[in-house]
Amino acid sequence: MTVNRRDLLKRVTVGAAALVALPGARAAEPPSFQGPHQAGIFTPPQRSAIFAAFDVAAPSAEALRQTMRTLTARARFLTIGGDPAAGPITTPPADNGVLGPTIPADGLTITVSVGASLFDGRFGLAGRKPRTLTAMGVFPGDALDPAWCHGDLLLQICADNADTVHHALRDIARNTRGGLLLRYRRTGFLSPPRPAGAPRNLMGFKDGTSNPVEAEGADLVWAGAGEPDWAAGGSYQVLRLIRMHTEFWDRVSLAEQEAIIGRRRDSGAPLDGAKELDKPDFERDPAGALTPLDAHIRLANPRTAETANGRILRRPYNYDDGVVPGGDLDAGLIFCAYQQDLRRGFEAIQTRLADDPLNDYIRPFGGGYFFALPGVTSTEDWYGRGLLG
Amino acid sequence: MTRIRIALLAATTVVVAAAGAFALVRSEASAAIPVPTEREARALIDKYRSDATAGISRDIRYAEAASTIGECADPPGTYAISSRYSMMPPSGADGAAAVDALREHWAQLGYRVITDVPGQNSQLLTEDPATGFRVGISRRAASYLRLVVSSPCLTLPYTPAPPVLPEEQATVREAYQQYVAGVLDRLTRDVAALRTAVAGSDRAKARAAWLTAQLTWDRVGAAYGSFGEYADAIDGLPQGLPGGVHDPDFTGLRRIEYGLWHGEALGTLRPMADAVAQQVAALRADLPGATPDAIDLPLRVHEILEDALRFHLTGLTDMGAGAVLAETAADVDATTALLDLFGPLLDERRPALRPAAHADLDALRKALRTGVRRDVDAALGGVLETLAQAPALLEVTGS
Numbered sequence A: 001m002t003v004n005r006r007d008l009l010k011r012v013t014v015g016a017a018a019l020v021a022l023p024g025a026r027a028a029e030p031p032s033f034q035g036p037h038q039a040g041i042f043t044p045p046q047r048s049a050i051f052a053a054f055d056v057a058a059p060s061a062e063a064l065r066q067t068m069r070t071l072t073a074r075a076r077f078l079t080i081g082g083d084p085a086a087g088p089i090t091t092p093p094a095d096n097g098v099l100g101p102t103i104p105a106d107g108l109t110i111t112v113s114v115g116a117s118l119f120d121g122r123f124g125l126a127g128r129k130p131r132t133l134t135a136m137g138v139f140p141g142d143a144l145d146p147a148w149c150h151g152d153l154l155l156q157i158c159a160d161n162a163d164t165v166h167h168a169l170r171d172i173a174r175n176t177r178g179g180l181l182l183r184y185r186r187t188g189f190l191s192p193p194r195p196a197g198a199p200r201n202l203m204g205f206k207d208g209t210s211n212p213v214e215a216e217g218a219d220l221v222w223a224g225a226g227e228p229d230w231a232a233g234g235s236y237q238v239l240r241l242i243r244m245h246t247e248f249w250d251r252v253s254l255a256e257q258e259a260i261i262g263r264r265r266d267s268g269a270p271l272d273g274a275k276e277l278d279k280p281d282f283e284r285d286p287a288g289a290l291t292p293l294d295a296h297i298r299l300a301n302p303r304t305a306e307t308a309n310g311r312i313l314r315r316p317y318n319y320d321d322g323v324v325p326g327g328d329l330d331a332g333l334i335f336c337a338y339q340q341d342l343r344r345g346f347e348a349i350q351t352r353l354a355d356d357p358l359n360d361y362i363r364p365f366g367g368g369y370f371f372a373l374p375g376v377t378s379t380e381d382w383y384g385r386g387l388l389g
Numbered sequence B: 001m002t003r004i005r006i007a008l009l010a011a012t013t014v015v016v017a018a019a020g021a022f023a024l025v026r027s028e029a030s031a032a033i034p035v036p037t038e039r040e041a042r043a044l045i046d047k048y049r050s051d052a053t054a055g056i057s058r059d060i061r062y063a064e065a066a067s068t069i070g071e072c073a074d075p076p077g078t079y080a081i082s083s084r085y086s087m088m089p090p091s092g093a094d095g096a097a098a099v100d101a102l103r104e105h106w107a108q109l110g111y112r113v114i115t116d117v118p119g120q121n122s123q124l125l126t127e128d129p130a131t132g133f134r135v136g137i138s139r140r141a142a143s144y145l146r147l148v149v150s151s152p153c154l155t156l157p158y159t160p161a162p163p164v165l166p167e168e169q170a171t172v173r174e175a176y177q178q179y180v181a182g183v184l185d186r187l188t189r190d191v192a193a194l195r196t197a198v199a200g201s202d203r204a205k206a207r208a209a210w211l212t213a214q215l216t217w218d219r220v221g222a223a224y225g226s227f228g229e230y231a232d233a234i235d236g237l238p239q240g241l242p243g244g245v246h247d248p249d250f251t252g253l254r255r256i257e258y259g260l261w262h263g264e265a266l267g268t269l270r271p272m273a274d275a276v277a278q279q280v281a282a283l284r285a286d287l288p289g290a291t292p293d294a295i296d297l298p299l300r301v302h303e304i305l306e307d308a309l310r311f312h313l314t315g316l317t318d319m320g321a322g323a324v325l326a327e328t329a330a331d332v333d334a335t336t337a338l339l340d341l342f343g344p345l346l347d348e349r350r351p352a353l354r355p356a357a358h359a360d361l362d363a364l365r366k367a368l369r370t371g372v373r374r375d376v377d378a379a380l381g382g383v384l385e386t387l388a389q390a391p392a393l394l395e396v397t398g399s
């Protein structure tokens, strides 16, 4: 039985590796502002988030550069924290006061990404576009609302508390006024472990259990061969705003919910396992006796050699926002994922998910494709210097 | 649009007449063991299954899985939950090795042997004294293993419904198919009238003919991509197509609606009406094959109106006619028909359900007639909660 014991060992190791990446786990060190990669990608997800898309209104490449420098300075200050600049009491205060007199870091990360539209003629960037960056297309089942799609720039603002992300967005919007114009934004939250493991999404299932770990970044997440030089250290980011038909979902039996996702709702265990971090073994279940062939996790990650390099880093948040016409809740998922290649990553998965029974319970209505810029590496550096400078 | 909600045998739990169905007749319950709840029992079943399969060769694959709830004779009113997993060893030797490995493994864990019949058709059944769960492995033939896990007798906070027999399901499917055939015959006439109308020059008449045909199609109850490609061709939607309403793949009744309400010349809609007529004829001819599987039909009892909620009342299907309330009323008709096809089976299992559903459906009809949107939304939400109780009562026995 040596083969099996080795297999068991492998399972244990993978489980341990995955544990490190579980969202909700508090980082020992506060996320660092400087580095080859931006914070907010492999950073364990904080509890609160705003995804804010902007149109760039800056009239020239030089004005855009200035805007990006300002954005960098604000992000650097906000993520490190401290006392806001003081001015005469007779002028409007420099800070909005939402976080009190001294700004706490509060685990804040600000991740800046650019959309395909930034590479049109306006700023002379047409030849510098990341290799697979396009505008997001339409997938079967989508009901996209143009007001909730695309954008020149996307900010992913995450922190431990909701007031901190609000404060940061408001501060940045104010300081870049004239250069950046808000296009749309969604506020998201991540639940605490209930009672343990990955946080639950609003369908009641643990979400974030299976994700690449940071050591796999070079193979799966960070921009790879064939990209323009300036892009090194960046990553493709997909944003999908997905409404859930929570009322309908609640009218479906537990057995069916679990068959649709491919995991147990209570524990988060895969249907062929017993614990959340057990690794599904689809090869052993070729007919889908335990995990249906079209279960969400099985379509999303068939765990085959051919699909291994198409895995993506998901960093989703729940949203819960009001009422849709008809009286149902407007609630769902802000799906956010990072990957090395949009075609190999998100698009390949989304194409397999065309037959996902989960589609009946969700309706994507917005989002876009973006490229998360390389990190800011020194005190002189600024977001997009390699691209614009 | 492929919207297929599949009822899976793997996920199906059915009630069998007695827990003894898997030769797991239980001795009297050991007094000291705490009895788990149903959820705990299901989690433990997963744990025993995982533990057992981790100890045997990975080349032994799952072929089938089923879960049942069986009534215990003693004490009466308690139930045992059992899951059985058919597994395929690549050879007889692998199967025999697996049985030996598990015998040793379970002995090491201190499980008590209940039965251990050696040989070609070996049977090994053990009990974990700590929980009262039983786990067993049997060989039926050289390349067939069956792993069984069953809980001790436990009380359930509800009375499990007896399973519907496959032949009872088949009868309902047959009756539904006949219902659909009747509706399609009408649709054939309605689409012929629509073709004539778009060949003329009276837009109001063409619009009326479209509405008649659309409502007849809605009465089929084609929720959830039942009737698959036919349904897509007959009333597919533009959402999800790259070109939206201008996409060349946007065809069918919805496309005709779009044209009729967006000033397109009637003549340009003629080929589309012809194509719909062809699709309806093709579906009518292929009906025995195209009708949803019997196992999916119980879900349609609430899904037809779930579709009305997700598509009509959100405006996704409205291509200009503003007929969402009339279309929802047609969905009510289809739901009523299907509900009554399941009538005797439902009445037997939960006599109060069908009268409650009919009352809710009547309330919805009334709200649709008065057209007050608030009342429609409220009544639809209400009836859906009632109808969602039906599918669980209508599950079939596993193989």
Ligand code: HEM
Residues within 6 Å of the ligand: A201, A203, A205, A206, A207, A208, A209, A210, A211, A240, A242, A244, A261, A263, A296, A297, A298, A300, A301, A312, A314, A332, A333, A335, A346, A349, A350, A353, A362
């Ligand atoms: C509202 C929409 C969605 C819901 C409710 C949802 C839910 C889930 C859940 C519960 C899991 C299992 C837990 C886990 O491993 O994190 C999961 C896994 C996953 N989902 Fe989704 N998901 C949604 C949309 C998407 C989309 C749009 C994609 C990508 C195109 C996607 C890709 C994945 C992947 C790659 C996994 C991991 C599979 C694995 O490695 O086992 N999901 N999702």
